[in-house]
Amino acid sequence: METRSWVRDGLRAIAGGVYAVGLSVTNVPLLAVSLVALLLTPVPFLGLALLPWVTNLVRMRANLERRLAGRAGIGIARPYHPPPERALPGGWKRFRWIATDPATWRDLAWLIPGALVGFFLGLLAVVIPLYGVEGISLLPLWLYLGIDWYGYGVFWPIANFSEAMLSMPQGVLFLALGLGAAPWLLEVNAQFAKLFLAPTKAAELRLRVAQLTVTRADTVDAQAAELRRIERDLHDGAQARLVSLGMTIGLAEEMIERDPAAARKLLAEAREASGTALLELRNLVRGIHPPVLAERGLDGAVRALVMSLPMPVTVEIDLPARPQTPVESAAYFATAEALANVVRHSGARSAQVAIRYADNLLTIVVSDDGAGGANPARGTGLRGIERRLAAFDGTMKLSSPPGGPTVVTMELPCVLSSPKTLPSSETV
Structure with a gap:
């Protein structure tokens, strides 16, 4: 070879x-x-x-x-x-x-x-x-x-x-x-x-300022869109259910004297609605910052993520310690978006995730054996990854010739902290 x-x-x-x-x-x-x-x-x-x-x-x-x-x-x-x-x-x-x-x-x-x-x-x-x-x-x-x-x-x-x-x-x-x-x-x-x-030092500084200006604007737009999504999910989901829950409990209070059976039925519906509202709130919180990410770090969160995918995914992670929380969150969601693209568009039979850290650079490689031909201009998924990484001065490189394979390489400059985790490799 x-x-x-x-x-x-x-x-x-x-x-x-x-x-x-x-x-x-x-x-x-x-x-x-x-x-x-x-x-x-x-x-x-x-x-x-x-x-x-x-x-x-x-x-x-x-x-x-x-x-x-x-x-x-x-x-x-x-x-x-x-x-x-x-x-x-x-x-x-x-x-x-x-x-x-x-x-x-x-x-x-x-x-x-x-x-x-x-x-x-x-x-x-x-x-x-x-x-x-x-x-x-x-x-x-x-x-x-x-x-x-x-x-x-x-x-x-x-x-x-x-x-x-x-x-x-x-x-x-x-x-x-x-x-x-x-x-x-x-x-x-x-x-x-x-x-x-190549650019001179002055030109590099000017290009860097221009890049940071664009990155800041993209980050502000992405954060505003995320806030609107959270507000919409709260308004259309949990908030509506809580309002309905309050009305149901109020009706049960009025009927508890004259029709105890109907009141008990309403309370049972209220209990079911409260459980649904709690589940929606948990899903919303998981979309903001998954609890598994906070508890088990990037290694455990990625492994938990690939377990839900309908294909075998080989995971190789070598992290001597945990990145800072904002970088860790960005790396997790970028990996999740890349894997979502694999499932939705690639037609792949298997995929691979490799995460490594060296020289103050966190490198994430997501590859698959699908049909290839991925193009950031044709969808919002890869563009979203670029915007998410750019907020931390990160980059994304895509190699996806027709016929495959598709390889997405994401790099995030960062420093590590927190307890050491052992490198590991397995197929999920």
Whole structure:
């Protein structure tokens, strides 16, 4: 399995090398067009419209490089200022937005060195394994074609069978070397691009403030919606039953002298109604903060949760201690929502939950063997998970190709407290 993964990663990196070479070729004409746009800036109307248009092309190219870096495991955030309101194309406000953004000039400064490094490293990622393929195929070609002047590389003419035999093991060696080196070469290219295309400290702070502003608004909206839900459940459920209970007891008081049998019947109905109201209140409290979560922690609460699911769920939890109560609650409800999506939409036969804590980060992975194709844009469940986690600076990543499997990875930064719990694993 590891060999397959190594070969698969190598082949993907080789394809990424071809992609990197092709992209790097576009950097030079983009720089030339950008310089022309800068020279024409003083021209009325034309300069104000041309530079933003060319800058958009450069940013599209830089974003493609960020995507390529992401495939190599190097995340590069977009550092651009948000566009101003009512910024018309060709207007001064849009021109100033582009010209005063430091990321604009960092993108331009990256074009030439990025082209050179990307072309060289991408070419190496492709040439080394191809050289190995050439060495492997040389012997059968030599035997089939019978060409005595064919050579492996530049200085290795092949004139007989024994010389041809030596090319095959060396070709295997070069192919293995190329498959192993290609991901590393793309990672080096990504790290170099990150020097230019990643946000500066000031840009990171600005992006962080913008993210917190959005997160705060989403959290306020989610809390308001939750309060409205609790109010609706109380008004339509327990409150209505308690009002009805009071009226029933009042009728029983009036009838207890003249019709004791009917009064006893009303009291029996009141007792049944009180039990129903109590059950509804318990369900409401369980929806706010489950008692099992407070008593047994995240480990016990998740295990109790999966016991009610109509499919086998493998649970692996390794928590040295309990998270803080708000984080623990958010992690529980996010896990519950992810499992609810598995039951409702995936068509899965089994699911897995893995919860681990390391380096001040609580990681929850919910996966299933269903049909895949999950998309946060098509429903509110995954969006709700994102909003719930964002309130604690958490993130959610989704991998759900058509045909499955679906893997939801949730991360919450936190510190642990409370007594230690032993790591455990079982299928429920």
